[in-house]
Amino acid sequence: MSTASVETLSQDRALRRAFSVYPTGVVALGAQVDGKVAGMAVNSFTSISLEPALVAVSVARTSRTWPLLASVPELGMSVLASHHEALSRSLSAREGDRFDGHEWRETVNGAVLIEGAALWLTCTPRSVFDGGDHEIALFEIKDITLFDDVEPLIFHQSRYRSISTDVAV
Template identity: 40%
Template sequence: MNLLTPIDGETDLRRVFSRFPTGVTALCAMDQDAPVGMTASAFVAISITPPLVSVCIKHGSATWRQLRSFGRIGISFLGASHAATARQLAQKGGDRFQGLGYETTPDGAVFLTDAGAWLDCSVEQEIAAGDHDIILFRLHRATTAEEIMPLVFHSSVFHTLTPIG
Protein backbone atom coordinates (compact mmCIF):
# COMPACT_ATOMS: atom_id res chain seq x y z
CA MET A 1 0.00 0.00 0.00
CA ASN A 2 1.34 3.40 -0.98
CA LEU A 3 0.76 5.58 2.09
CA LEU A 4 1.01 8.91 0.31
CA THR A 5 -0.60 9.72 -3.01
CA PRO A 6 -0.78 13.12 -4.69
CA ILE A 7 -3.88 15.21 -4.07
CA ASP A 8 -5.50 15.74 -7.44
CA GLY A 9 -7.86 18.66 -7.00
CA GLU A 10 -10.58 19.84 -4.67
CA THR A 11 -12.57 16.56 -4.76
CA ASP A 12 -9.62 14.54 -3.47
CA LEU A 13 -8.89 17.06 -0.74
CA ARG A 14 -12.54 17.13 0.40
CA ARG A 15 -12.49 13.32 0.59
CA VAL A 16 -9.34 13.36 2.73
CA PHE A 17 -10.67 16.08 5.06
CA SER A 18 -14.00 14.25 5.42
CA ARG A 19 -12.21 11.31 7.05
CA PHE A 20 -11.69 13.34 10.24
CA PRO A 21 -14.87 13.20 12.34
CA THR A 22 -16.11 16.47 13.77
CA GLY A 23 -18.92 17.65 15.98
CA VAL A 24 -21.58 19.89 14.47
CA THR A 25 -22.45 23.31 15.83
CA ALA A 26 -25.15 25.86 15.10
CA LEU A 27 -24.27 29.56 15.22
CA CYS A 28 -27.41 31.61 15.84
CA ALA A 29 -28.55 35.09 16.83
CA MET A 30 -31.74 37.14 16.84
CA ASP A 31 -32.18 39.76 14.11
CA GLN A 32 -35.04 41.95 15.35
CA ASP A 33 -37.88 39.39 15.57
CA ALA A 34 -36.41 36.53 13.51
CA PRO A 35 -33.57 34.13 14.30
CA VAL A 36 -30.62 33.82 11.92
CA GLY A 37 -28.39 30.76 11.94
CA MET A 38 -26.01 28.40 10.20
CA THR A 39 -24.10 25.21 10.87
CA ALA A 40 -20.35 24.84 11.28
CA SER A 41 -18.40 21.63 11.81
CA ALA A 42 -14.93 23.17 12.12
CA PHE A 43 -15.20 24.07 15.82
CA VAL A 44 -12.10 24.20 18.04
CA ALA A 45 -11.63 25.05 21.71
CA ILE A 46 -8.71 27.50 21.68
CA SER A 47 -7.98 28.81 25.18
CA ILE A 48 -9.12 28.46 28.78
CA THR A 49 -7.66 31.82 29.87
CA PRO A 50 -9.08 33.86 28.27
CA PRO A 51 -11.98 31.60 27.22
CA LEU A 52 -11.78 31.43 23.40
CA VAL A 53 -13.23 29.10 20.76
CA SER A 54 -13.19 29.22 16.97
CA VAL A 55 -15.04 28.07 13.87
CA CYS A 56 -14.10 28.23 10.20
CA ILE A 57 -16.56 29.77 7.75
CA LYS A 58 -16.26 29.84 3.96
CA HIS A 59 -15.71 33.23 2.33
CA GLY A 60 -18.86 34.67 0.87
CA SER A 61 -21.33 33.22 3.38
CA ALA A 62 -24.31 35.60 3.37
CA THR A 63 -25.47 34.19 6.69
CA TRP A 64 -22.12 34.89 8.33
CA ARG A 65 -22.17 38.46 6.94
CA GLN A 66 -25.47 38.90 8.76
CA LEU A 67 -24.47 37.11 12.00
CA ARG A 68 -21.11 38.88 12.42
CA SER A 69 -22.84 42.20 13.03
CA PHE A 70 -24.59 41.02 16.21
CA GLY A 71 -23.09 41.59 19.65
CA ARG A 72 -23.79 38.06 20.85
CA ILE A 73 -23.97 34.78 18.97
CA GLY A 74 -25.14 31.50 20.45
CA ILE A 75 -23.19 28.37 19.62
CA SER A 76 -25.15 25.15 20.18
CA PHE A 77 -23.39 21.76 20.07
CA LEU A 78 -25.90 19.71 18.09
CA GLY A 79 -27.07 16.45 19.59
CA ALA A 80 -27.70 13.03 18.09
CA SER A 81 -31.32 13.96 17.26
CA HIS A 82 -30.30 17.03 15.23
CA ALA A 83 -29.35 15.56 11.82
CA ALA A 84 -32.43 17.07 10.12
CA THR A 85 -31.86 20.33 12.04
CA ALA A 86 -28.29 20.54 10.74
CA ARG A 87 -29.48 20.05 7.15
CA GLN A 88 -32.24 22.62 7.62
CA LEU A 89 -29.86 25.26 9.02
CA ALA A 90 -27.40 24.62 6.16
CA GLN A 91 -29.96 25.17 3.39
CA LYS A 92 -29.62 28.23 1.17
CA GLY A 93 -33.21 29.50 1.29
CA GLY A 94 -36.47 29.19 3.14
CA ASP A 95 -37.23 29.50 6.84
CA ARG A 96 -34.28 27.74 8.47
CA PHE A 97 -35.97 27.82 11.88
CA GLN A 98 -39.38 26.45 10.88
CA GLY A 99 -40.41 23.90 13.50
CA LEU A 100 -37.17 24.23 15.51
CA GLY A 101 -37.19 24.81 19.24
CA TYR A 102 -34.91 27.57 20.49
CA GLU A 103 -34.40 30.08 23.26
CA THR A 104 -33.06 33.62 23.04
CA THR A 105 -30.97 35.48 25.63
CA PRO A 106 -31.60 39.16 26.42
CA ASP A 107 -28.36 39.90 24.49
CA GLY A 108 -29.74 38.21 21.34
CA ALA A 109 -27.86 34.89 21.33
CA VAL A 110 -30.07 32.03 20.12
CA PHE A 111 -29.71 28.47 21.44
CA LEU A 112 -31.30 25.35 19.95
CA THR A 113 -33.14 23.04 22.32
CA ASP A 114 -31.84 19.52 22.99
CA ALA A 115 -28.22 20.50 22.30
CA GLY A 116 -25.26 19.07 24.22
CA ALA A 117 -23.89 22.48 25.18
CA TRP A 118 -24.64 26.15 24.69
CA LEU A 119 -22.00 28.90 24.44
CA ASP A 120 -22.84 32.60 24.63
CA CYS A 121 -20.11 34.31 22.57
CA SER A 122 -18.99 37.53 20.90
CA VAL A 123 -16.67 37.86 17.92
CA GLU A 124 -13.11 38.53 19.10
CA GLN A 125 -11.27 38.41 15.76
CA GLU A 126 -11.57 37.22 12.16
CA ILE A 127 -8.49 35.76 10.46
CA ALA A 128 -8.36 35.15 6.71
CA ALA A 129 -7.15 31.62 5.92
CA GLY A 130 -7.34 30.44 2.32
CA ASP A 131 -10.95 30.15 1.16
CA HIS A 132 -12.26 30.39 4.75
CA ASP A 133 -12.10 32.76 7.68
CA ILE A 134 -11.21 31.59 11.16
CA ILE A 135 -13.64 33.26 13.52
CA LEU A 136 -12.29 33.62 17.04
CA PHE A 137 -15.02 33.96 19.68
CA ARG A 138 -14.79 35.09 23.28
CA LEU A 139 -16.92 32.87 25.50
CA HIS A 140 -19.03 34.76 28.06
CA ARG A 141 -21.31 32.06 29.47
CA ALA A 142 -21.90 28.37 28.87
CA THR A 143 -23.82 25.35 30.07
CA THR A 144 -24.04 21.68 29.14
CA ALA A 145 -26.62 18.89 28.94
CA GLU A 146 -24.53 15.88 29.93
CA GLU A 147 -27.15 13.36 28.80
CA ILE A 148 -27.15 14.52 25.15
CA MET A 149 -24.94 12.48 22.82
CA PRO A 150 -23.29 14.50 20.02
CA LEU A 151 -24.05 14.64 16.34
CA VAL A 152 -20.87 13.79 14.39
CA PHE A 153 -20.03 14.54 10.75
CA HIS A 154 -17.76 11.96 9.09
CA SER A 155 -17.27 11.06 5.41
CA SER A 156 -19.95 13.62 4.49
CA VAL A 157 -22.60 11.77 6.55
CA PHE A 158 -24.08 12.44 10.00
CA HIS A 159 -23.42 9.85 12.71
CA THR A 160 -23.91 9.43 16.44
CA LEU A 161 -21.52 8.06 19.01
CA THR A 162 -21.96 4.89 21.00
CA PRO A 163 -19.93 4.59 24.19
CA ILE A 164 -17.44 1.70 24.28
CA GLY A 165 -17.25 -0.35 27.43
Protein backbone atom coordinates in the same frame (compact mmCIF):
# COMPACT_ATOMS: atom_id res chain seq x y z
CA MET B 1 -1.54 -4.67 5.28
CA SER B 2 -4.06 -2.09 4.15
CA THR B 3 -4.58 -0.87 0.66
CA ALA B 4 -5.54 2.63 -0.35
CA SER B 5 -8.28 3.38 -2.81
CA VAL B 6 -6.76 5.02 -5.85
CA GLU B 7 -8.89 7.27 -8.01
CA THR B 8 -8.25 10.49 -9.82
CA LEU B 9 -9.88 13.44 -8.04
CA SER B 10 -9.52 17.18 -8.41
CA GLN B 11 -7.46 18.70 -5.61
CA ASP B 12 -10.62 20.29 -4.16
CA ARG B 13 -12.49 16.97 -4.06
CA ALA B 14 -9.43 15.13 -2.78
CA LEU B 15 -9.02 17.63 0.08
CA ARG B 16 -12.73 17.46 0.96
CA ARG B 17 -12.52 13.69 1.08
CA ALA B 18 -9.29 13.72 3.07
CA PHE B 19 -10.64 16.20 5.63
CA SER B 20 -13.84 14.15 6.00
CA VAL B 21 -11.81 11.37 7.63
CA TYR B 22 -11.56 13.50 10.77
CA PRO B 23 -14.85 13.23 12.73
CA THR B 24 -16.29 16.51 14.00
CA GLY B 25 -19.25 17.72 15.95
CA VAL B 26 -21.84 20.00 14.39
CA VAL B 27 -22.38 23.43 15.89
CA ALA B 28 -25.35 25.72 15.22
CA LEU B 29 -24.49 29.41 15.20
CA GLY B 30 -27.49 31.63 15.85
CA ALA B 31 -28.62 35.16 16.69
CA GLN B 32 -31.45 37.61 16.23
CA VAL B 33 -30.65 39.97 13.36
CA ASP B 34 -33.03 42.84 12.61
CA GLY B 35 -35.90 41.06 14.36
CA LYS B 36 -35.38 37.73 12.58
CA VAL B 37 -33.57 34.62 13.71
CA ALA B 38 -30.48 33.84 11.61
CA GLY B 39 -28.38 30.74 11.85
CA MET B 40 -26.10 28.27 10.19
CA ALA B 41 -24.35 24.96 10.90
CA VAL B 42 -20.58 24.60 11.06
CA ASN B 43 -18.33 21.64 11.74
CA SER B 44 -15.13 23.70 11.79
CA PHE B 45 -15.32 24.61 15.47
CA THR B 46 -12.48 24.32 17.94
CA SER B 47 -11.47 25.33 21.44
CA ILE B 48 -8.58 27.79 21.48
CA SER B 49 -7.84 28.98 25.00
CA LEU B 50 -8.96 28.47 28.60
CA GLU B 51 -7.77 31.90 29.81
CA PRO B 52 -9.32 33.82 28.31
CA ALA B 53 -12.03 31.34 27.25
CA LEU B 54 -11.88 31.36 23.44
CA VAL B 55 -13.31 29.28 20.59
CA ALA B 56 -12.97 29.61 16.83
CA VAL B 57 -15.13 28.80 13.84
CA SER B 58 -14.19 28.77 10.19
CA VAL B 59 -16.82 29.95 7.70
CA ALA B 60 -16.77 30.00 3.89
CA ARG B 61 -16.50 33.45 2.35
CA THR B 62 -19.35 32.45 0.01
CA SER B 63 -21.80 32.12 2.92
CA ARG B 64 -24.76 34.49 2.73
CA THR B 65 -25.58 33.99 6.42
CA TRP B 66 -22.14 34.63 7.90
CA PRO B 67 -22.12 38.38 7.12
CA LEU B 68 -25.31 38.69 9.20
CA LEU B 69 -23.94 36.68 12.14
CA ALA B 70 -20.46 38.24 12.01
CA SER B 71 -21.95 41.62 12.90
CA VAL B 72 -23.94 40.66 16.02
CA PRO B 73 -22.75 41.63 19.51
CA GLU B 74 -23.60 38.19 20.96
CA LEU B 75 -23.74 34.82 19.18
CA GLY B 76 -25.18 31.54 20.37
CA MET B 77 -23.26 28.34 19.65
CA SER B 78 -25.08 25.06 20.23
CA VAL B 79 -23.35 21.69 19.88
CA LEU B 80 -26.12 19.75 18.17
CA ALA B 81 -27.40 16.51 19.65
CA SER B 82 -27.62 13.16 17.84
CA HIS B 83 -31.34 13.77 17.19
CA HIS B 84 -30.63 17.10 15.41
CA GLU B 85 -29.67 15.73 11.99
CA ALA B 86 -32.72 17.33 10.32
CA LEU B 87 -31.91 20.66 11.98
CA SER B 88 -28.30 20.46 10.81
CA ARG B 89 -29.48 19.89 7.24
CA SER B 90 -31.94 22.77 7.54
CA LEU B 91 -29.26 25.11 8.91
CA SER B 92 -27.05 24.16 5.96
CA ALA B 93 -29.74 24.93 3.36
CA ARG B 94 -29.55 28.05 1.24
CA GLU B 95 -33.31 28.73 1.24
CA GLY B 96 -36.30 28.54 3.56
CA ASP B 97 -36.89 28.98 7.29
CA ARG B 98 -33.91 27.18 8.76
CA PHE B 99 -35.47 26.96 12.23
CA ASP B 100 -38.93 25.78 11.13
CA GLY B 101 -40.16 23.02 13.45
CA HIS B 102 -37.18 23.30 15.79
CA GLU B 103 -37.18 24.80 19.26
CA TRP B 104 -34.75 27.49 20.31
CA ARG B 105 -34.39 30.22 22.91
CA GLU B 106 -32.97 33.69 22.82
CA THR B 107 -30.72 35.37 25.37
CA VAL B 108 -31.29 38.94 26.54
CA ASN B 109 -28.63 40.13 24.06
CA GLY B 110 -30.01 38.21 21.06
CA ALA B 111 -27.94 35.01 20.97
CA VAL B 112 -30.00 32.02 19.77
CA LEU B 113 -29.50 28.62 21.45
CA ILE B 114 -31.00 25.30 20.27
CA GLU B 115 -33.21 23.36 22.69
CA GLY B 116 -32.00 19.79 23.30
CA ALA B 117 -28.37 20.55 22.36
CA ALA B 118 -25.37 18.96 24.10
CA LEU B 119 -23.76 22.33 24.88
CA TRP B 120 -24.67 26.02 24.77
CA LEU B 121 -22.06 28.73 24.49
CA THR B 122 -22.92 32.40 24.48
CA CYS B 123 -20.07 34.29 22.85
CA THR B 124 -18.91 37.73 21.81
CA PRO B 125 -16.74 38.40 18.75
CA ARG B 126 -13.03 38.89 19.39
CA SER B 127 -11.05 38.75 16.10
CA VAL B 128 -11.32 37.64 12.47
CA PHE B 129 -8.44 36.17 10.47
CA ASP B 130 -7.83 35.38 6.81
CA GLY B 131 -8.25 31.66 6.18
CA GLY B 132 -8.00 31.51 2.40
CA ASP B 133 -11.46 30.85 1.04
CA HIS B 134 -12.75 30.96 4.64
CA GLU B 135 -12.75 33.44 7.49
CA ILE B 136 -11.56 32.25 10.88
CA ALA B 137 -13.52 33.97 13.62
CA LEU B 138 -12.40 33.98 17.23
CA PHE B 139 -15.03 34.38 19.98
CA GLU B 140 -14.82 34.92 23.71
CA ILE B 141 -17.11 32.65 25.72
CA LYS B 142 -19.34 34.58 28.12
CA ASP B 143 -21.64 31.78 29.31
CA ILE B 144 -21.58 27.96 29.23
CA THR B 145 -24.42 25.49 29.75
CA LEU B 146 -23.43 21.84 29.49
CA PHE B 147 -25.93 18.99 29.12
CA ASP B 148 -23.93 15.91 30.18
CA ASP B 149 -26.55 13.32 29.21
CA VAL B 150 -26.98 14.53 25.61
CA GLU B 151 -25.10 12.63 22.91
CA PRO B 152 -23.65 14.95 20.24
CA LEU B 153 -24.24 14.70 16.51
CA ILE B 154 -21.09 13.60 14.65
CA PHE B 155 -20.15 14.35 11.04
CA HIS B 156 -17.67 11.87 9.54
CA GLN B 157 -16.90 10.98 5.91
CA SER B 158 -19.73 13.28 4.77
CA ARG B 159 -22.32 11.39 6.84
CA TYR B 160 -24.04 12.01 10.15
CA ARG B 161 -23.15 9.48 12.83
CA SER B 162 -23.51 8.85 16.54
CA ILE B 163 -20.99 7.93 19.17
CA SER B 164 -21.18 4.25 20.01
CA THR B 165 -20.86 3.45 23.68
CA ASP B 166 -20.38 -0.26 23.02
CA VAL B 167 -16.83 -1.31 23.77
CA ALA B 168 -15.43 -4.60 22.51
CA VAL B 169 -13.28 -6.36 25.08
